[in-house]
Amino acid sequence: MLKEGLEFLLNQYKKPQALKINDRHFMVKPDGSYEMLFHDQPETQYFSTLDGIIAYTKMFASKSSVPLYIKIQDNKRVSLHPQGHNKDSEIVTLAVSECHDYICDIKHLKNMDSEEFIVALLSKFKCTPMRDTLMQVAASVKKEDEFKKSDDGVSQSTVVGHAIKSEVEIKNPTDLRPILTFPEVEQPIIPFIFRISDSITYSLITGDTSQALFRSLGVVQSYLIENLKDIKDIKVFI
Numbered sequence: 001m002l003k004e005g006l007e008f009l010l011n012q013y014k015k016p017q018a019l020k021i022n023d024r025h026f027m028v029k030p031d032g033s034y035e036m037l038f039h040d041q042p043e044t045q046y047f048s049t050l051d052g053i054i055a056y057t058k059m060f061a062s063k064s065s066v067p068l069y070i071k072i073q074d075n076k077r078v079s080l081h082p083q084g085h086n087k088d089s090e091i092v093t094l095a096v097s098e099c100h101d102y103i104c105d106i107k108h109l110k111n112m113d114s115e116e117f118i119v120a121l122l123s124k125f126k127c128t129p130m131r132d133t134l135m136q137v138a139a140s141v142k143k144e145d146e147f148k149k150s151d152d153g154v155s156q157s158t159v160v161g162h163a164i165k166s167e168v169e170i171k172n173p174t175d176l177r178p179i180l181t182f183p184e185v186e187q188p189i190i191p192f193i194f195r196i197s198d199s200i201t202y203s204l205i206t207g208d209t210s211q212a213l214f215r216s217l218g219v220v221q222s223y224l225i226e227n228l229k230d231i232k233d234i235k236v237f238i
Contacts, residue, residue, distance in 0.1 A: 045095040050182045050220065053080060053097040054227045057234070060094060067233040068094075070224055075181040075216045076100055078224070097182070104178035106190065106212065109204040114138045117202040126177035126187050133170065134194065134202075141200055170194050176204070181216040185223045188215040 047053045053070075057080055061068060067083040080095040104124035112120060117138045125131050173191035180187055190212045193205040206212070217238050224236045 042094060044093050047095065047097040048099055048101070050078070050097060050184045050223060053078060053095050054224065056080070056095050057228060058231065061231045061234065065233070068231070069235040069237060070228075072217055072220055072224075072236070072238045075213050075220070076103055078220065099182045102179050102183050104180060106178050106180070106204075106206055106209060111197070111201045111203060113201060114141065124179050126179065128175075128177055130170075130174055131176055137170075137196070138202060141196075180212060181220055185219045188212055188219065
């Protein structure tokens with residue numbers, strides 16, 4: 001029925017025409033293409049996790065047969081849309097999920113004191129053995145006379161703390177998992193250069209910023225596709 005109705009309009013009109021079929025509204029264009037229209041746009045829902053927007057997508061899809069798509073805007077934002085526009089030819093947004101509070105700013109991890117460095121490792125990095133080693137170093141060094149280092153530009157060996165009296169060798173680059181996107185997904189491994197200054201400030205330096213962020217988009221896409229695989233008519237775009 002839909003096909004016949006569209007063909008009729010194409011034969012009768014030379015400009016875009018609105019058509020209602022089975023309680024759905026369509027805009028038919030002269031070239032034969034068409035898209036669904038939404039006259040009553042639902043209120044946009046907001047979430048802070050991927051699981052939140054996934055649950056909403058499943059709920060919406062269970063009540064509607066409208067084709068859907070999810071757009072991964074960047075590593076901090078994804079949005080859910082129906083495949084159509086409203087009466088003003090604007091894209092309809094059903095839901096948005098943003099995770100700004102979780103994200104590690106890997107461009108600005110320089111010249112931190114011990115407390116700042118430990119807080120950053122705890123809150124902005126996934127737990128790994130190397131993260132724990134760096135935290136041990138930062139927690140053990142309290143004064144300039146409590147550590148000495150050997151630095152050849154490739155690895156940095158540090159003797160820390162009167163109580164510990166142990167030597168820790170940290171080879172550069174050192175692999176860590178900064179939180180670059182939604183916390184539900186596996187965060188990509190990023191190589192960092194670790195440095196302790198003579199005044200006991202800590203830096204993590206990486207030149208892998210753009211590639212790391214791009215890899216995080218692929219991880220988010222895979223997570224969404226896997227968790228929405230039971231919905232028949234949905235696409236996930238980067």
